[in-house]
Amino acid sequence: MKWEVRISYKKGVLDSEGESTLSGLKTLGFNNVDNVKAAKVYLIEGNLTRRDVEEMCERLLANPVSQDYSISEVK
Amino acid sequence: MKWEVRISYKKGVLDSEGESTLSGLKTLGFNNVDNVKAAKVYLIEGNLTRRDVEEMCERLLANPVSQDYSISEVK
Amino acid sequence: MAGPISLDVDDTGLIAISRDMQLSLSLEEMKALKSHYHALGRSATGIELETFAQTWSEHCCHKTFRGEVEFEGRTISNLLKTTIAKVTADLNPDWCFSVFEDNAGIVDFDGDTAIAFKVETHNHPSALEPFGGAATGVGGVIRDILGVWGEPIANTDVLCFGPLDYPYKRLPAGMKHPSFIYKYVTAGIGHYGNNMGIPTVNGAIYFDESYVGNPLVYCGTVGLVKKSRYKRVIKPGFSMILAGGKTGRDGIHGVTFASVDLSTEQERSVVQIGDPIEEEKVRRAVIEIRDQGLGSAITDLGGGGLSSAIGEMTELGGCGADVHLERVPLKHPGMLPWEIWTSESQERMLVCAPVDDVEAILGVFADEEVEAVVVAEFTEGESLRLMHTDTVVGEINVPFLFGTNIRTLRVATQPERSFSEPSVRSTDPGADLRALLAMPNIASKENVVRTYDHEVKAQTVLKPLQGLDGPGDAAVLKPLFDSYKGVVISNGMNPEYGKIDPYHMAACAIDEAIRNNIAVGGRRIALLDNFCWGNPERPDRMWGLVRASQACYDVALEFETPFISGKDSLYNETELGPITPTLLISALGVMPDIRRAVSMDLKETGNKIFIVGATKDELGGSHFYKLKGSLGKNVPKVNAREAKASFDALTKAIDSGCVRSCHDLSEGGLAVAASETSFAGGLGIELDLDKIPRKGELSTEKLLFSESQSRFLVETCDSAAFEKAMAGTVFSEIGRVTGDKRLRITAGTATVLNIDINRLKGSWKNGL
Amino acid sequence: MAYKVCIIRAPGTNCDRETALCIGSLGIEAEVVHVKRIMDGQTHFSDFDGLIIPGGFSFGDHVRAGALLGKILKERFGDELVQFSADGKPILGICNGFQVLVECGLLPGRGALGALTTNLSSHFECRWVDLKVEESDCIFTRGLRRGIRLPVAHGEGRFLVTEGELQEMTEANQLVFRYALEKGEAAGGSYPENPNGSVEDIAGICNKAGNVFGLMPHPERAFYRFMHPRWTKSDDADSWGDGYKIFKNMAEYIRR
Ligand SMILES: Nc1ncnc2c1ncn2[C@@H]1O[C@H](COP(=O)(O)OP(=O)(O)O)[C@@H](O)[C@H]1O
Ligand SMILES: [Mg+2]
16 A cells, blocks of 8 residues: 655744745746745555554654644555 | 645655655554655645746756656645 | 677777777777787677776776876876876875875874875766765765775865856756756755764855856865774785665666666666765774774775776785675666676775674674675686676776776867956945955855854864854864864865966965965965866867966975875866866865964954065956956966965964964955954954055055965064064064954055945855 | 763764763763664663763654654653653753654653754754853753853754643743843844744753753853854863853762
8 A cells, every 4th residue: 555644834833944945936036936835745655554654643754743744545 | 826846756866764764664663664755745826837837846946867846736 | 788799890890889888998998908808819798898998987097197298399298197296206295194095195193193185076966966966975075085994074165156146048958057056066065964974164165157057066075094093905815895875776877788678777867865874874884893903905986886996906905806796785676787886876885804804894884784795805816707696797807907008198288368457446445345245256155154064073173154254264173082283174276367377376276275274373284186177188278287287296396285185077068168177275284282273353452463475466367357357467476485484484473372363365355354354353453555565566456456375464462473473574564453343444644445344244244 | 880871872873972072071981872772672771870862863864853763762762761861860962862852752841742843044054052041950051150152053953832831841940041142131033043943042941850951052062162163262272161061060960
């Protein structure tokens, strides 16, 4: 099975990478960009249930104070 | 419009984050994980065409020599 | 190509083989191979030809520098030996421990501890993949230090980019914009050094249009060697251990024998992203092996991979070897023997050891979780046998591989160019000064410097930014816990002068590297040369190379500063043309007691300011002229004999304790140096141009902005002591440190400029 | 009896040597121990009188800075470390070590949560900062009153906690260092004085008992005066730097 885990900043936590990418794009002349958010994705393969992957997120991949996670199966 | 850009390492280019996440998960007892790949996602909002976003990838976000990118529209 | 390749063909056939296999071997070289194999009575194998191509490449054997050059009606044979290495041979200092031999130059330091220093370039990969290219550049030079059993303690980096505001429209298709390259090169350097815990303590960033599409990335590493543990012994029966990262299809130049299918083609990436954590583990293991007294020789794997590393080991040992390629741990299954043999995968080292040491060495690697295997055994005789499982895939005669010396002949012709002095005036010297401070080459590099860890290891005594973030002249390290002895690292580079005259450019680069070192208290200086040049097959480029090398000999000899190592990177040309010839001189000094180190920031109101050295009408290639859109003609020239006397005197002054700050005069001349020392100290300064020692008549702007060499601005708390130390040299008291925060320059009673130092600092900080 | 401190390291840890030299020069034996040796059971935390988690990039700082080492310590040795701390033995986490302590739950405190996330500048930064020393029970900062200066060098030092926990920490005097203006008051989030955007300018915190201390700045890079960026201005190159006292306190506390 193949799972995709996406880790993003919690609402209220400033996404500094998104912000600096935004300003970088503007410097390059992309003036129509309004907003950029950055996130991290892990593609995880193995004989794993959704519950396993949830546990991975809770135990390692996401920090509950600063990050949200979402899981989806990749077909 | 909202676009999602995903940047991942090209095949054959070392993905050290994926590798060490894999071994970290194993150390924590997730023995069924076979493979982990890491990627980065940018969610970009603005009055932008797909061509604009492609240009962003080529000029700033991705390095075509070592990274692949894919673009999709988020509805 | 699995099958044998017959070299029994005519010249056209030989050229075709070299071309089709991308061997880059000349017809003469192919003919030498032809007769060699004819005598052997057999065909060559692919892996054998690959080995010759690697070993005889420009990269590995420096064809241009070691070949012959027709120059001004005579033939120079071996430029390296007759200029750069000759300085060292002529001086023959007893403190040089190993020069031009091993992976790095090594000089004495303190008792059993010696210092190794090497600078490399990684230009082409950085043009393609700036982050990975720069990172692997850092990783590669660190391995050069490990490759002399050295413990890396500091990195330097000197970077050259196209202008950051270069118009996108003018970029040829596929070429990356200088700002992209700048961003990712600096990120790659920081990434590797920071992760490995090696401080990046010194460097420079330089901009010029000729670097668009061809950036220069110089990476240097300094390390500590224990002389009693420096071993290079190789004997038949000894084993060779390959340790570190797995071997993959990365960086294999010689593309293709049999046609490759698409999937493998994708795996064979031209660029690599280094893994500093892997190298950090390798570093720990290598140092542990050294300290336990295990192993008999070591080398890194760089260009040419195993083929170069093992080849050189057999040559050093005067023996042969049996190599078992199937034992090499692979990233990509199914790699062909020649791919394994020539792969340039990162983070790998080769350790040689007598059989009795092997278990223990493998154990040390295992402790650090580094994969290590015995890949080869040295044998009696002179045959390098390459095996895959039980098949012999190649057999090479070592003396032939290294002894075949086909001299490359180059022609050097002086290009016809003429230069003239512009008539530019400075109607508003204050405005010109602020504009100069904001020029990218002069402006603060703080935004980059702070992304590098320059403090890790807690040995950095003088840091890249000094006082209130002023630009330091040199870095000082205190690498030993129980000694106050210091290592001093500095650089010099002046591509702008080379546009007028490569000889004086080289002379100035040497002077600058040395005077930066002297400024903080360094002495007993050793030099490294690093040439980045265009295509040496073009006579005009070659002429510049010869002239620059000659200057290296003349000037370094006079300064009594031996070269201990160096490197060249030629063929730096793109469709936009060649790069401006660029010579980086790196200087390695020592000082007996770091507590005497002098930083460049002003210290105390009331102290007197002296200028050391004479100011001349030398603004050719200056930044003032550049600001005004001219190049000029009167390039700065070095009088090394006078300079040496004054440098020695300054060292005496520093040791006497009367020097409170010292800053060298370089781009932008006196006005820029005075601004920097002043805003770095947060104190004002008052100078009188009339008091400057000079040669000839000089207008105000020339006094302010001339880039004459061998000059310093010195703050002293004891004028009498300073004057005594400097007696017999050219120097003069020209002003004092003031309590207000203003830079005030007068010519006698007339005010030339009077500016708030924070405004100057503002221009300087926001230039990039 | 010789006292011994464990300096734990993982692949990518790179400040272990200089940190060991600091504590080692104060008469405490400093042993650098690979975490693998603890996992193999060759060495035990309980053999030591103190623990230091030094700076660096443990496991490449992949996933999050300090996360992998933090979770390994938490899941494999959580009980042991909780006991270690309950026994009153000192634990010091410097930079990456602070990140590890937060990820493994030893800081802010048992069960409570914090995060050290990407700097607001979004990049690694090396600079000296002024620190305000807060009133606390932290055993490492005893006797430190006036502001001090230490270097930081990190890319992920922005400390975050939930509102409620921040209040609890404040009330329990767990805030130890705050980034400050040169004059001494807290930086109020202003850059670069607060180099990473930490809430409340937090640069270092301790547990309630005061024997577990994590900080982003590097005291081992300020052990001697000649490490200070402006030491050349005065003539006391030989004297101690502002980081000395932290190790001195640790040593004295161990010998108490
Ligand atoms: N242009 C040069 N100037 C001075 N020394 C050089 C130059 N090129 C090579 N050398 C010397 O030759 C030795 C071998 O160099 P090189 O082949 O570059 O080694 P490596 O491949 O390990 O970097 C080095 O010690 C270096 O000092
Ligand atoms: Mg080498």
